[in-house]
Amino acid sequence: MVIENTISAAIVGSFGNKLLDNLNVDVAIVGGGPSALVAARYLAEKGVKTAIFERKLAPGGGTWGGGMLFNEVVVQDDALDILDDFSITHRPIDGAKGYHCLDSVEMASGLIFGALKAGSKIFNSVSVEDIVFKENKVGGLVINWTPVERLGMHVDPLTVLSKCVLDGTGHPCEIVNMAVNKAHIKLDTPSGGILGEKPMWVDSGEASTVENTREYFPGLFACGMSANNIMGGYRMGPIFGGMLMSGKKAAKLIAEKLGK
Ligand code: 48H
Numbered sequence: 021m022v023i024e025n026t027i028s029a030a031i032v033g034s035f036g037n038k039l040l041d042n043l044n045v046d047v048a049i050v051g052g053g054p055s056a057l058v059a060a061r062y063l064a065e066k067g068v069k070t071a072i073f074e075r076k077l078a079p080g081g082g083t084w085g086g087g088m089l090f091n092e093v094v095v096q097d098d099a100l101d102i103l104d105d106f107s108i109t110h111r112p113i114d115g116a117k118g119y120h121c122l123d124s125v126e127m128a129s130g131l132i133f134g135a136l137k138a139g140s141k142i143f144n145s146v147s148v149e150d151i152v153f154k155e156n157k158v159g160g161l162v163i164n165w166t167p168v169e170r171l172g173m174h175v176d177p178l179t180v181l182s183k184c185v186l187d188g189t190g191h192p193c194e195i196v197n198m199a200v201n202k203a204h205i206k207l208d209t210p211s212g213g214i215l216g217e218k219p220m221w222v223d224s225g226e227a228s229t230v231e232n233t234r235e236y237f238p239g240l241f242a243c244g245m246s247a248n249n250i251m252g253g254y255r256m257g258p259i260f261g262g263m264l265m266s267g268k269k270a271a272k273l274i275a276e277k278l279g280k
């Protein structure tokens with residue numbers, strides 16, 4: 021085979037095998053933000069077959085831009101063990117005991133690398149446009165290429181089946197929104213619906229992000245800002261400990277549910 025063909029055949033074959041192997045997973049994660057990447061790593065480490073589907077070309081979600089494009093973020097003491105697991109560098113902030121600053125590009129790339137190296141797969145430039153919902157159960161995702169979505173092309177999607185779905189879509193909680201609006205499910209929230217994200221209150225938002233990380237309907241979990249939107253938590257700006265701890269909690273809850 022000539023080299024041009026070897027390259028193309030290798031890419032098509034390899035990608036085809038990867039996608040085929042992940043059309044049926046234990047956990048399908050929507051969104052590749054910080055909470056989802058942490059969840060993916062700890063799930064994969066427990067032997068749970070996990071794949072992330074991320075709309076953008078680059079996974080990492082809101083990590084890259086730090087605060088207002090200043091590419092640094094803050095993490096509190098409680099989440100340092102997670103940064104250490106991923107070998108991400110951090111340094112204490114002078115005069116702010118318990119808080120640490122780190123390079124947001126190192127954090128984004130470190131989380132992506134850690135999730136992949138643990139065995140989770142990431143499908144980037146893939147948008148989740150719907151859920152599989154059979155016999156009152158969330159059974160997986162309906163996926164399409166982001167360029168198809170962005171160009172508004174009339175192209176039918178493919179499906180990924182899973183035992184659990186984790187909504188890691190950040191502020192819009194897109195998957196839980198779909199489940200409520202299209203499948204008309206009642207969530208495990210005080211109203212049965214989405215309560216809506218509140219304005220900024222850093223320490224409350226950080227704590228509630230972790231508290232609100234849970235299963236909202238059998239087989240449908242939420243982490244990160246998605247969980248906070250669902251349960252009406254406050255936002256917190258560019259501090260990321262809550263996101264990291266939320267991902268770790270999501271992995272623990274899902275692994276327990278799957279008996280791993
Ligand atoms: C495929 C999708 C879809 C879809 C969305 O927003 P994220 O970074 O997620 P979190 O919750 O882990 O982190 C939140 C954090 O970045 C943040 O915004 C904070 C701390 N804000 C505080 C504040 O006060 O503003 O990432 C979500 C990812 C993104 O990469 C999206 O592209 C992706 O999900 N996504 N991917 N199909 N339907 N919807």
